Amino acid sequence: MPTSASPSLRERKKVETWTAIHEAAASLAQERGLDQATVEAIAESAGVSPRTFFNYFPAKEDAVLGLHEPVLEPGEAAKLTGADDFLGQVTLVLVAVARSALRGTDRARRRQLLERYPHLFARQMEYMAKAEALVCDAVADVLAADPSWSSGAEGFSPGETARMLVMLAAVPAKFKAKSKDFDPAAGLTPENLAPAVALFHHLQRKLS
Known part of the structure; x- marks a missing residue:
């Protein structure tokens, strides 16, 4: 049972982290301006490291807009x-x-x-x-x-x-x-x- 539940928990964590980074990026861009919404500031606001940021987004612009790699299901x-x-x-x-x-x-x-x-x-x-x-x-x-x-x-x-x-x-x-x-x-x-x-x-x- 724990084995089957584990991927689901990891996926939820990934979604939560993605959302936290995106929300931090969009909010900072709105409140302080895009120039002030640096990767470091976004990561700090989201409670993650800059390295973790780049695991989810290739650039701050992607995080601000909340862009995913498109998928054809x-x-x-x-x-x-x-x-x-x-x-x-x-x-x-x-x-x-x-x-x-x-x-x-x-x-x-x-x-x-x-x-x-x-x-x-x-x-x-x-x-x-x-x-x-x-x-x-x-x-x-x-x-x-x-x-x-x-x-x-x-x-x-x-x-x-x-x-x-x-x-x-x-x-x-x-x-x-x-x-x-x-x-x-x-x-x-x-x-x-x-x-x-x-x-x-x-x-x-x-x-x-």
Whole structure:
């Protein structure tokens, strides 16, 4: 029994430490300014050593925003069937992977910090690029396994086709995120994305 419980306890401790460091970093950036939110100050506020800080975050900017390495869960990858509305599938999976990089953070506070320190946006976009790369690889695998795609579309490889498809799939998400009724605290969900995906399909039919 103790052996099976041990990993769970370690995982909880990791989550608690990650949260303590992120909360300390975000709070210091808000209260004292980003320049004053040094790794040493963050570590002291979180009750950890600077060495422990770097076990969880590669830089203070990542800690301030609460960024994780994005993850494509097997359950999400399984949603990429290549069947009807493949673009919609890719959009939802892309959003899920992007959200995995931002999990466990206060979205409203992160948005305030990004508005106050616009250069942090570049750091966040690096993680979004990692999310896109994960989805690109998964989509390429689906296309490579489908005879109608594996030979190449218009002379492009499955990998190149996947990259184009992921770029297109990001359009409905970006459209919704910039709409007036978008709630950053709620984030992007399959439900609030559906109208944007439907509009994208409508435009595809009209333009093709």
